[in-house]
Amino acid sequence: MAEVLKLEQIRKSYNVGTAVETEVLHGIDLAMQSGDFLALMGPSGSGKSTLLNIIGLLDRPTSGLLAIDGVDTATLGDAALTQLRGQTIGFIFQYHYLISAFTACENVMMPMLVDKGHPDAEMRARAEQLLDRVGLSRWRDNNATNMSGGQQQRVAIARALAMDPDLVLADEPTGNLDTKSADAVFELMRQINRERGTTFLIVTHNDDLAKRCDRIVTVVDGRVA
Amino acid sequence: MKSWLPFEWIAAVRFLLEGLMQTLVILAGIAIGVGVIVFMSAMLAGLQANFIKRVLTSQPQIQLIPPDQVARPLRTDKGTIEAAIVQRPTQRVLSIDQWPKIRVEMQNRPDIVTVAPTVSGSGLALRGDTNRAITLTGIEPEVYFRIVRVPDYIVAGGSQITSEGILIGTELAKDLGASLGDKINVTTAMGGNRILTINGIFDLGNKGANQRSTFVALRTAQSLLGLIGGVTSIDLTVTDIYAAETIAREIAAMLPVQADSWIKTNAQFFTAVQAQQNSNTLIRAFVGLSVAFGIAAVLIVSVIQRSKDIGILRAMGTKREQILRVFLIQGGILGFLGALIGSALGAFALIVWHRYARQVDGSELFPLILETQLFVMASGLATLTGVVAAIAPALRAANLDPVVAIRG
Numbered sequence: 001m002a003e004v005l006k007l008e009q010i011r012k013s014y015n016v017g018t019a020v021e022t023e024v025l026h027g028i029d030l031a032m033q034s035g036d037f038l039a040l041m042g043p044s045g046s047g048k049s050t051l052l053n054i055i056g057l058l059d060r061p062t063s064g065l066l067a068i069d070g071v072d073t074a075t076l077g078d079a080a081l082t083q084l085r086g087q088t089i090g091f092i093f094q095y096h097y098l099i100s101a102f103t104a105c106e107n108v109m110m111p112m113l114v115d116k117g118h119p120d121a122e123m124r125a126r127a128e129q130l131l132d133r134v135g136l137s138r139w140r141d142n143n144a145t146n147m148s149g150g151q152q153q154r155v156a157i158a159r160a161l162a163m164d165p166d167l168v169l170a171d172e173p174t175g176n177l178d179t180k181s182a183d184a185v186f187e188l189m190r191q192i193n194r195e196r197g198t199t200f201l202i203v204t205h206n207d208d209l210a211k212r213c214d215r216i217v218t219v220v221d222g223r224v225a
Numbered sequence: 226m227k228s229w230l231p232f233e234w235i236a237a238v239r240f241l242l243e244g245l246m247q248t249l250v251i252l253a254g255i256a257i258g259v260g261v262i263v264f265m266s267a268m269l270a271g272l273q274a275n276f277i278k279r280v281l282t283s284q285p286q287i288q289l290i291p292p293d294q295v296a297r298p299l300r301t302d303k304g305t306i307e308a309a310i311v312q313r314p315t316q317r318v319l320s321i322d323q324w325p326k327i328r329v330e331m332q333n334r335p336d337i338v339t340v341a342p343t344v345s346g347s348g349l350a351l352r353g354d355t356n357r358a359i360t361l362t363g364i365e366p367e368v369y370f371r372i373v374r375v376p377d378y379i380v381a382g383g384s385q386i387t388s389e390g391i392l393i394g395t396e397l398a399k400d401l402g403a404s405l406g407d408k409i410n411v412t413t414a415m416g417g418n419r420i421l422t423i424n425g426i427f428d429l430g431n432k433g434a435n436q437r438s439t440f441v442a443l444r445t446a447q448s449l450l451g452l453i454g455g456v457t458s459i460d461l462t463v464t465d466i467y468a469a470e471t472i473a474r475e476i477a478a479m480l481p482v483q484a485d486s487w488i489k490t491n492a493q494f495f496t497a498v499q500a501q502q503n504s505n506t507l508i509r510a511f512v513g514l515s516v517a518f519g520i521a522a523v524l525i526v527s528v529i530q531r532s533k534d535i536g537i538l539r540a541m542g543t544k545r546e547q548i549l550r551v552f553l554i555q556g557g558i559l560g561f562l563g564a565l566i567g568s569a570l571g572a573f574a575l576i577v578w579h580r581y582a583r584q585v586d587g588s589e590l591f592p593l594i595l596e597t598q599l600f601v602m603a604s605g606l607a608t609l610t611g612v613v614a615a616i617a618p619a620l621r622a623a624n625l626d627p628v629v630a631i632r633g
Contacts, residue, residue: 049632053628056540058539058540058627058628058631059628078545079544079545082539082542082543082544082545083542083544085540085541085542086541086542086543087542090541091537091540091541093537093631099534099537099538100243100534101236101239101240101242101243101534102239110538110541111541111542113232113235114232114538114541114542114543114544114547115542117231117232118229118230118231118232119230119232119235159541163542
């Protein structure tokens with residue numbers, strides 16, 4: 001199995017070089033194989049959001065190795081990171097799921113549109129297919145804001161899959177949903193993981209859901225516990 | 226989503242549509258600004274054109290007159306002593322030397338349209354026990370009326386002048402108690418004296434002119450002013466009115482005459498035009514500036530409102546340049562649409578103002594000049610202003626840290 005993600009001795013400090021320099025990640029090691037379904041747990045302030053931002057190429061580590069699909073990211077510039085992020089990583093956030101100026105289908109198309117520059121029929125077909133997969137065909141032309149939280153999160157999952165990414169990062173994807181919707185959203189991700197072999201890294205506070213993942217990694221005080 | 230539109234345009238249009246209220250308010254602001262600029266520019270151009278038209282239909286564009294007479298003390302002669310004060314000689318009414326030759330020469334120039342010799346001097350109009358000072362102008366009506374459109378101002382009678390006829394102004398007619406067909410006695414200081422019949426009465430729209438101006442046949446004036454066969458000036462019109470000064474200088478250098486162009490004799494008018502244009506430019510610049518600040522303010526607010534959207538877009542692989550373009554395009558669209566609406570507003574205001582703003586005599590205050598060029602310029606400039614105003618907000622959007630934007 002291919003190694004999708006590899007972290008070695010990842011450290012992250014804020015206010016580097018000043019008197020108030022604080023290190024929040026103290027050397028994280030983590031590896032994920034293709035098809036992994038991993039739960040990242042840990043109390044608030046443990047550094048897991050920072051870790052997720054670093055893995056998602058939204059933030060850079062102060063030191064350590066971060067490789068995505070075997071590509072070392074330390075040497076990449078801002079534009080190259082953006083491109084790598086767009087093509088290999090899908091995001092699912094807890095809040096502010098969708099862009100309200102667009103319909104559900106257009107939101108799913110967005111990563112492809114941003115990548116290609118122009119919309120085309122193929123893009124729309126793929127978006128509709130993905131919406132169909134998450135059970136929202138009927139809602140595809142709905143404005144993104146006229147949907148329930150669970151529905152919006154399912155659209156977000158479809159959007160995260162749009163570029164057929166190797167890795168999907170989900171930051172508390174069910175944290176804002178009722179139990180029933182949360183269960184449905186989690187189950188959907190699990191099914192997609194099984195069907196497509198997509199690698200998922202899910203940050204969660206929910207023990208029940210974590211237990212249904214293949215692996216649980218707990219971060220406490222900036223270290224893997 | 227239209228397939229031919231790039232992502233940046235789609236996002237820009239959607240963002241503007243989603244914040245429709247904001248968009249409409251700023252559009253109104255831009256439209257008013259552009260409308261004011263269009264209205265002011267067109268009205269000013271119209272007023273100027275009207276003023277030039279009025280100036281040029283009531284006076285020659287170039288007037289040739291005999292050169293000033295100067296005293297030339299004979300300093301070099303033996304035994305002559307120069308007086309401490311050399312007085313300027315009096316300027317007698319003189320004929321232009323060899324004027325028929327000059328006339329032919331003028332007629333042969335391609336840049337001159339009309340050549341009208343005139344004789345003018347002062348006289349006294351008498352009727353009963355009333356007398357009034359007048360300016361007696363002897364003309365060849367068929368050419369002179371092409372320069373000064375007296376026939377357009379005739380209120381009684383006609384513009385034909387018989388050898389014993391005279392055209393007088395309304396005020397003079399009132400003062401003398403004379404009406405069409407009455408006879409008046411005209412005398413001059415040179416001893417000329419003729420009884421002339423009023424052929425027509427005109428109203429030049431100026432009380433002074435209506436009191437003093439009179440027109441008689443060239444020969445009548447020549448004999449009254451004691452200038453048999455002579456003329457005191459040659460009036461000209463030219464093909465290009467703005468070249469009048471250059472032509473006048475050429476003529477003055479070539480012939481023994483003094484040539485005054487309308488540009489020189491109306492220097493004050495040109496100063497006024499320049500001042501108007503300067504203040505107009507200043508007002509336009511400030512209106513443009515306030516429009517630019519308006520657009521920038523709205524876009525800055527929009528960037529703040531959409532920072533989460535921007536963060537998500539950046540997370541899904543949108544490049545900084547793409548985000549930058551989305552906001553620049555919004556600025557451009559706002560500027561362009563605002564200019565379209567503003568141009569329409571400005572044109573509408575011009576048409577309304579043109580209809581209701583009248584001069585005292587009921588004629589139009591300014592001619593309606595709606596040049597396509599003005600609207601194209603206004604739209605282009607407004608679009609550019611929009612894009613430039615969007616630079617700061619767009620940079621701000623492009624440089625948003627996605628981590629902060631999503632968390633915030």
